[in-house]
Structures are given as structure tokens and as C-alpha cells.
Amino acid sequence: MSRLVASTSVLSFAVASLAATGLSVAADAPGRTQPPSTIVPATAKEAAPAADRIARGRYLVDTGGCGDCHTPLTIGKNGPEPDATRLLSGHPESLKMPPAPKLPAGPWLAVVSATNTAWSGPWGVSFTANLTPDTGTGLGSWSAQQFADTMRTGKHLGVGREILPPMPIPAYKNFNDADLDAIFAYLQSIPVVKNRVPAPLPPAAAAKK
Ligand code: HEC
Numbered sequence: 001m002s003r004l005v006a007s008t009s010v011l012s013f014a015v016a017s018l019a020a021t022g023l024s025v026a027a028d029a030p031g032r033t034q035p036p037s038t039i040v041p042a043t044a045k046e047a048a049p050a051a052d053r054i055a056r057g058r059y060l061v062d063t064g065g066c067g068d069c070h071t072p073l074t075i076g077k078n079g080p081e082p083d084a085t086r087l088l089s090g091h092p093e094s095l096k097m098p099p100a101p102k103l104p105a106g107p108w109l110a111v112v113s114a115t116n117t118a119w120s121g122p123w124g125v126s127f128t129a130n131l132t133p134d135t136g137t138g139l140g141s142w143s144a145q146q147f148a149d150t151m152r153t154g155k156h157l158g159v160g161r162e163i164l165p166p167m168p169i170p171a172y173k174n175f176n177d178a179d180l181d182a183i184f185a186y187l188q189s190i191p192v193v194k195n196r197v198p199a200p201l202p203p204a205a206a207a208k209k
Helices: 002-019 023-028 042-047 050-063 066-070 144-153 177-187 203-208
Strands: 073-076 079-082 118-121 124-127
Touching: 050 066, 050 177, 144 177
Parallel strands: none
Antiparallel strands: 073 079, 118 124
């Protein structure tokens, strides 16, 4: 039943992210000009050997639950399990989603695919991103600064469109500079998976279908 527990915590992320979307995210997110975090001095970060940084990044990705949403679930011997061959590669492009079921009026808010990678809610339909270092479809061409700006501002590359729920930007924008640097180093070290994640669908298009 551990999966049930995991899904519940994931949904609370969704609600928290939804509540924080819109202007409030942009208003209180630290900008790109923020001074480096004082929690871990920049010198400590520079001194950390690459292997340590990658290990620390892996720890933060594992404890931060990135894989809950960015690694598709597949059906294993004991039920749904993360697909190790698609580690952190986002919603599988081969999985074409039919229109999301329309929820009746009431307190149910969102529906999620069996892979835990496609989400339908008041924000439309979002698909988790490919975080592997593939150049065309993942983060292969990103810089560490672009990654940090994305996580801090909740905008694609720090300047583009608003990143939709359930990506828990309100929680992750609190990572310090050294954390984000380590997470990015780890993500750049994992196996490349070529997987073009579909663009999100706006609420109107999702409702029309
Ligand atoms: C609760 C589910 C969830 C969790 C947990 C989660 N993400 Fe996401 N993430 C998403 C969704 C959904 C999107 C796509 C949103 C969109 O298209 O607007 C996304 C998008 C992103 C993007 C933006 C990619 C781009 O092209 O702009 C990055 C970077 C990212 N996630 C990194 C992470 C990292 C690193 C972690 C862990 C520290 C993490 N995510 C955990 C759901 C999640």
C-alpha cells in the first residue's frame, strides 16, 4: 500500500502548487539577482569535488521525490513501480493520453495517469518534463544557472512560461544555491533518455475535448 501513501503526498503537492500559482509565485520568488545563499558559502560549493556534488544531488533528488512524478510508473511483479529504464525522463511520448475524465462538482480536484506523469486539473493538463541530459528533449543544453533560475522563479529557464502544477515550485524554490548546483550535476550524470514530452494543454482545450 506504499504506493497509495505516495500518491496522497503527491496530491498534496498538487494542491499546494495550485494554491501558489499565478501572481503570487512571481511576486515572492527570489529573482535572478538575489545574492548567493548564505546557508552554504560559495567557497564550500566550489571546493566540493564533482563526485561529492553528484552524490549530494542524487540524495536531494531521492529525498525531494523528483522521481515520484518524473519517472514513469510501470506495472511490475508487485504492482506499479518506477521504470528504471526511464529514470527521470518524464511523461513517455509513446503514451498518448485520451481526454481526461471530467470530474463531477465536488471536492475532487485532479486526475493523474497510471504512470504518475500526466496530470489534469483546473490548470489544464500537464506532463512531467524530461530531466535527463538529452540535448534535444531533456536538460542537455541547459546551464546550471538556467536550471537554478527555473527552480527559483517557477518559469521555464527563468524567463519563459509559468511552470504548472503539480511541480512543487513553492517548496523547491527554497533549495539553496549549493543544493540546486548539486541537483543539476546529478541530473546531468544520469543516462540520456530521448523522450519528447508533449506540451501542456490549457484548461479550455482540456474541457472542450
Ligand atoms: C508532484 C509532481 C512533481 C514532482 C515531485 C516534481 N516535479 Fe518537476 N515537474 C512536474 C510537472 C507536471 C512539470 C511540467 C509542468 C509544466 O509543463 O508546466 C514539471 C516540470 C519540471 C521542470 C521544468 C522543465 C522545463 O522545461 O521548464 C523542471 C526543471 C523540474 N520539473 C524539475 C524537478 C526536480 C529537480 C524535482 C525534484 C526536486 C521535481 N521536478 C519534482 C511535476 C513534478
